[in-house]
Amino acid sequence: MMGAVLAKRGRSSHILRNGGFVALPLISLIWSLADPTLGRELLEWVPYLASGFMMNILIALSAMTLGTLVGVLFGILALAPFKLVRYPVAVYVQIFRNAPHLVLIFATTYIFPFEIMIFGTYLPFPDWVKAVIGLAIPASAYVAEITRGAILSIPTTQWEAAKGLGFSRNEALRWIILPQCLRRSLPPWMNVLASITMGTALASLVGVHELLHAATDASTAVRRLDFTVIAYLVVMTAFFTLCYPISHLTRRLEGRFNAV
């Protein structure tokens, strides 16, 4: 009886949540079908919007790759036995974990030159790369915290067992501690991924051609109020479609790990 009620509530909330997943695209579709001129206009702009969206994905993946590499390293260094290593890392993490992403994107955009000299040749330093760095910095700070927390959450008896077998600190970390951290840090890492992915829209403010920027271009060109509304609806839908599965998967993983 109780079980049935609970199951039913579980199912209806499930439908509600996944309903959101189809509602947004559905609204855009119905609306554009209702007014054929609007639909045609939108269809014309879709490739342009899509190219912008590819940029969001590119920035998000690059920033997360860079942020994860640096973050894991910093998370390990944050527990190093030397104060000289530990303190600067702790300062870096605290500063950039609490800095607004937009500020960092502005900072990297205006601090770095538009081209850099490598081995005597000038290479362009495009704005999207600066945005990647601007987002990789907070990502690395979050990942460093996640890594540090995960390492600390492994019982000291694991270190002791490793030591007793003749593992050095680094070997124990590599073969025994970090593999166990992977599982624990996956859900929080995916939260960072979702947050950084949404943050890529900020790059539009420094002129990077990404989805939000593309939508603004489109609405300026078309100059129709209903088109503007639907263009931004498409932007929302695109981000939702990208981020919702990530957060959904995160919740499921968290549930699974908590159950173990």
Place this chain on the structure above:
Amino acid sequence: MRFEPAQRMTLMTTDTKTALVRLEDVHLSFGRTEVLKGIDLAVNKGDAVSIIGPSGSGKSTILRCINALVQPQSGRITVGGTRVDQLTGESERIALRKRVGIVFQQYNLFPHLTVLDNIVLAPTRILGAGRPATEKLARELLEKVRLSDKENAYPGQLSGGQQQRVAIARALAMKPDLVLFDEVTSALDPETVGEVLWVIRDLIREGMTSILVTHEMRFAEEISDTVVFTENGRVVDHGTPQQIFHTSGNPRIRQFVGGFSGGRGEIRDGESI
């Protein structure tokens, strides 16, 4: 009540040439707590020595000193030809730990690895042994601890007694000269204590030099060459099991040993495992 430390000289009579492990006047403090107050101990190659005594008397700390997990403030510790107390630097301590196996009360298996990988990890990564040869060794060891059917299981899927037997196999895979057992049955359900003691008894019969901290008095009496009674960071007395368990004139030891009479630690032959 206070007792004098055991007569140091009698312990020294063990032939220097065959003593694999020797502690002389070892003092150790954690901060301001004095934990070891002059420990003397000698273990011959192939012998089994049991350390018994009340909780907090420093038994675990003695074992940790022997494989350099902690460093005493003074005294001499010799393992094989190595002066453990004089080791400087991580690499020297690691070299020692490769030769001295340790098994803990809480088994401490690596939960992310299968039983086989738990055993194979250290020899392959630390000693640089080849994977196929190490797997073969691991399977032999699993057979020895009677867990051949569990090589692909994860630690979480095993009972406490099974996990502890894997931990023993893991220590043996390093082919140590000596194994330290720190209350390895204290965390186990009474039903599974026997299966672990069986394995240890087999090992000792094969001549593995062993130092056991244990509360299993019957077992200690059965398998030990020497029994050492510690209290308050000192060795109160040592001797054959007969001397410690039955003819000791020390009222403290009699009281301690008596408190365990009729207790666990018995293994009946033919007991199913």
